[in-house]
Amino acid sequence: MGKAPGLSYKARRRWALVILLIGLPLYIVLAVTLTDWLRGRYPVLPALTELVVFVALGIVWALPFKFIFKGVGQADPDAGPED
Structure with a gap:
């Protein structure tokens, strides 16, 4: 069976x-x-909109x-296999 292309397991762990x-x-x-800038530019930004921005940035x-x-x-x- 051939080796899969791409990064090795150890390289993925390091990255x-x-x-x-x-x-x-x-x-x-x-x-x-970014969120501080949005608050400064739009001081009455609704809490729900702010929550959506935080969730989107988190994902x-x-x-x-x-x-x-x-x-x-x-x-x-x-x-x-480990012996």
């Missing part, structure tokens, strides 16, 4: 760690800056990285 430790905090700063960050996070919590599929 997932980099994304969670560096990328996610940067994204959080960006999201807070959108993970979509591009879905293929990296998929299966990272599982055992290494390339490793042999």
Whole structure:
């Protein structure tokens, strides 16, 4: 059986760690800056609209990285059976 194309299991784990430790905090700063800007520009922004913005920003960050996070919590599929 041939090897699957794309990133190896170890590479996906490393990239997932980099994304969670560096990328996610940067994204959080960006999201807070965006919402503060929206509040400054539209001071009477309804609470429901603000909630929708926060939920959308909370989901959108993970979509591009879905293929990296998929299966990272599982055992290494390339490793042999443990004896």
